[in-house]
Amino acid sequence: METYASRSARVMQQITSLGEISNEGRILTRLFGTKAHAQVNQRVLLWMNELGLETRIDNIGNVRGRLKGKEGSNSVFVMGSHLDSVRNAGKFDGVLGVLLALDLVGSIQHQGIELPFDIEVVGFSDEEGVRFNIAYMGSSVLAGNFQDAWLDKQGIYGKSLSSVLEEMGGEIGLLPSDAIPQHEWLGFLEIHTEQGPILFQQNLPVGIVESIAGQTRINLYINGTRGHAGTTPMGMRRDALATAAEFIHLVENYAMENKDVMVATVGAIHSYPNIANVIPSKVKCSLDIRSRFDDTMDAATAHLERSFYEILQKRGIKGQWELTQRNPSVICDEGLRKHLKHALEKSGLEGLEAMHGGAGHDAVAIAKVAPVAMLFVQCKNGISHHPEEYVTKENIEAAMRVCDLFLEELVGN
Numbered sequence: 001m002e003t004y005a006s007r008s009a010r011v012m013q014q015i016t017s018l019g020e021i022s023n024e025g026r027i028l029t030r031l032f033g034t035k036a037h038a039q040v041n042q043r044v045l046l047w048m049n050e051l052g053l054e055t056r057i058d059n060i061g062n063v064r065g066r067l068k069g070k071e072g073s074n075s076v077f078v079m080g081s082h083l084d085s086v087r088n089a090g091k092f093d094g095v096l097g098v099l100l101a102l103d104l105v106g107s108i109q110h111q112g113i114e115l116p117f118d119i120e121v122v123g124f125s126d127e128e129g130v131r132f133n134i135a136y137m138g139s140s141v142l143a144g145n146f147q148d149a150w151l152d153k154q155g156i157y158g159k160s161l162s163s164v165l166e167e168m169g170g171e172i173g174l175l176p177s178d179a180i181p182q183h184e185w186l187g188f189l190e191i192h193t194e195q196g197p198i199l200f201q202q203n204l205p206v207g208i209v210e211s212i213a214g215q216t217r218i219n220l221y222i223n224g225t226r227g228h229a230g231t232t233p234m235g236m237r238r239d240a241l242a243t244a245a246e247f248i249h250l251v252e253n254y255a256m257e258n259k260d261v262m263v264a265t266v267g268a269i270h271s272y273p274n275i276a277n278v279i280p281s282k283v284k285c286s287l288d289i290r291s292r293f294d295d296t297m298d299a300a301t302a303h304l305e306r307s308f309y310e311i312l313q314k315r316g317i318k319g320q321w322e323l324t325q326r327n328p329s330v331i332c333d334e335g336l337r338k339h340l341k342h343a344l345e346k347s348g349l350e351g352l353e354a355m356h357g358g359a360g361h362d363a364v365a366i367a368k369v370a371p372v373a374m375l376f377v378q379c380k381n382g383i384s385h386h387p388e389e390y391v392t393k394e395n396i397e398a399a400m401r402v403c404d405l406f407l408e409e410l411v412g413n
């Protein structure tokens with residue numbers, strides 16, 4: 001049996017190797033449908049083939065490797081996470097979950113264990129939703145929930161999703177066949193950095209996730225009037241960027257008033273023509289609203305939509321509020337959490353047993369069709385979505401120990 005030290009050393013090496021594949025040379029940015037996405041898929045495919053898995057890259061760009069179970073097994077347990085990143089990202093977000101899943105399957109292979117079910121490892125193609133402001137596109141396809149309405153969405157590089165899929169060699173008509181049929185799903189396990197400070201502060205290696213926050217994503221379009229910055233009197237302006245600024249400040253105030261139960265962020269903004277001496281005529285920006293309570297998230301969404309249109313009316317400006325996605329909060333499966341708890345106990349390690357995740361994860365999309373579980377791994381200073389994101393070898397080994405025992409529980413079950 002291979003030691004955890006050599007297993008974690010290999011995973012660390014693989015993380016470093018994938019961390020060098022980026023759209024933006026000097027920083028780590030790996031967006032859906034780019035050359036870097038294709039390169040990282042090829043590298044993971046190679047590692048999957050080295051394990052003798054049945055591999056493929058599906059029509060949404062997920063890289064998938066299946067370890068067949070006993071003859072005639074018609075169910076599958078899926079493990080994985082995403083391979084895309086935010087801009088100037090850390091090396092562990094998403095990637096850690098894909099490579100730990102691969103390591104677990106490799107360990108089963110090396111021990112010659114034949115499982116009563118298949119195990120499929122998936123590197124999802126787009127969880128972050130940076131390019132099209134649509135999160136969980138890859139896992140939505142696996143869950144059979146791809147929305148055709150997404151196809152004509154324009155991405156930040158000005159291309160539609162359908163044209164990017166064609167460029168990638170994806171067959172749009174085959175997307176439904178890439179889904180795992182609901183009756184085949186045994187469950188899904190995602191191992192992921194905590195992306196928060198709790199495990200680090202308590203110096204614990206892992207935590208079992210009980211719930212994941214709901215998330216609503218909106219695109220805002222504000223259409224004002226272009227004008228000369230020097231000659232247009234203030235009272236005659238239809239300034240799209242000043243309008244956006246008023247709304248963004250209102251969003252922050254509302255979220256601060258409700259800070260115990262929600263967060264709201266305007267993360268991306270594009271102003272046109274974005275020139276110092278021209279009054280901005282168009283603005284497109286994002287709005288991300290989250291809460292562990294769906295009614296709080298929905299009330300916030302309704303209130304902010306009303307406020308958006310009130311500001312437009314007051315300023316005599318046109319605009320559009322485009323809801324791109326609403327994902328309700330998720331409670332992780334009781335049965336799978338019990339297996340994780342038993343595994344944690346048997347491992348002799350200390351960990352938390354009921355964490356709440358404020359970040360979104362592919363488990364949210366899979367929860368629509370299958371029981372899901374998540375294991376958080378301590379990240380240094382709780383940092384994520386940041387180049388200094390880091391997970392120690394020891395914490396990687398802790399996650400391996402717990403997940404080896406989790407799979408044993410699952411098989412025993």
Ligand code: HGY
Nearest residue numbers: 127128358359360361
């Ligand atoms: O946005 C999120 O919470 C995740 O990192 N995609």
Ligand code: MN
Nearest residue numbers: 093094127361
């Ligand atoms: Mn992630």
Ligand code: MN
Nearest residue numbers: 086093128385
């Ligand atoms: Mn992320």
